Amino acid sequence: xxxxxxxxxxxxxxxxxxxxxxxxxxxxxxxxxxxxxxxxxxxxxxxxxxxxxxxxxxxxxxxxxxxxxxxxxxxxxxxxxxxxxxxxxxxxxxxxxxxxxxxxxxxxxxxxxxxxxxxxxxxxxxxxxxxxxxxxxxxxxxxxxxxxxxxxxxxxxxxxxxxxxxxxxxxxxxxxxxxxxxxxxxxxxxxxxxxxxxxxxxxxxxxxxxxxxxxxxxxxxxxxxxxxxxxxxxxxxxxxxxxxxxxxxxxxxxxxxxxxxxxxxxxxxxxxxxxxxxxxxxxxxxxxxxxxxxxxxxxxx
Numbered sequence: 001x002x003x004x005x006x007x008x009x010x011x012x013x014x015x016x017x018x019x020x021x022x023x024x025x026x027x028x029x030x031x032x033x034x035x036x037x038x039x040x041x042x043x044x045x046x047x048x049x050x051x052x053x054x055x056x057x058x059x060x061x062x063x064x065x066x067x068x069x070x071x072x073x074x075x076x077x078x079x080x081x082x083x084x085x086x087x088x089x090x091x092x093x094x095x096x097x098x099x100x101x102x103x104x105x106x107x108x109x110x111x112x113x114x115x116x117x118x119x120x121x122x123x124x125x126x127x128x129x130x131x132x133x134x135x136x137x138x139x140x141x142x143x144x145x146x147x148x149x150x151x152x153x154x155x156x157x158x159x160x161x162x163x164x165x166x167x168x169x170x171x172x173x174x175x176x177x178x179x180x181x182x183x184x185x186x187x188x189x190x191x192x193x194x195x196x197x198x199x200x201x202x203x204x205x206x207x208x209x210x211x212x213x214x215x216x217x218x219x220x221x222x223x224x225x226x227x228x229x230x231x232x233x234x235x236x237x238x239x240x241x242x243x244x245x246x247x248x249x250x251x252x253x254x255x256x257x258x259x260x261x262x263x264x265x266x267x268x269x270x271x272x273x274x275x276x277x278x279x280x281x282x283x284x285x286x287x288x289x290x291x292x293x294x295x296x297x298x299x300x301x
Contacts, residue, residue, distance in 0.1 A: 015286035
């Protein structure tokens with residue numbers, strides 16, 4: 001039986017792994033992918049992690065994993081089916097086997113949110129993408145649209161502007177929510193055109209994306225933009241489906257836990273993007289991992 005099982009190998013899971021190892025706890029990290037990193041792996045450039053300006057997402061993930069490996073962290077590659085609280089122990093049911101621990105840290109992160117418009121599902125992988133760094137190269141010298149107004153959307157637009165002929169940035173408001181430093185870099189790109197106060201209502205195409213239909217909230221008019229690709233960056237949805245009924249959540253599926261990461265279930269902690277909190281960044285996820293282990297130590301003692 002482990003002292004702590006950490007479900008998820010993103011920044012929160014890695015932060016927890018490092019702090020658990022340094023605390024001398026018998027801990028293991030379970031993740032369905034053998035490659036650690038979570039959403040960070042899909043990030044082109046990380047410019048706001050303290051001391052590591054300009055690091056790539058993949059490079060930062062490698063550093064996190066290397067740190068945990070050096071401390072002797074146990075990594076288990078398995079997909080979790082369910083989690084059970086049996087009072088004195090927690091049981092994680094995987095597809096390969098079952099695992100037991102005295103405490104659990106839930107760090108499963110989040111997945112890309114979808115628009116839910118006609119054509120999105122049908123053309124997924126045929127011009128509809130949720131990862132610019134993964135799929136951007138397929139659209140070299142072509143016209144694409146990025147949907148969203150936060151940091152991720154702006155980062156995607158900046159990345160795509162380097163390789164695409166034209167990039168539309170479609171946002172439902174009249175101004176972006178992204179950091180000012182990112183906006184400054186964005187507007188330096190001459191091939192980026194904003195489409196303000198607009199929402200995508202349909203993605204069109206037969207075998208691939210050909211056009212996107214946009215509705216302007218102010219003029220109440222619909223227009224069509226001819227594009228070869230759509231990159232959707234409208235937020236995330238927490239990966240907490242496995243934990244329904246186990247810990248208390250809000251209506252969106254975020255786990256209710258404070259800065260100490262303590263959930264409604266004794267001995268279970270939530271860290272990273274699955275936790276209900278105002279700011280979801282790599283640095284706050286790593287911090288959550290540390291706080292979760294600190295709380296777990298008190299519980300184990």
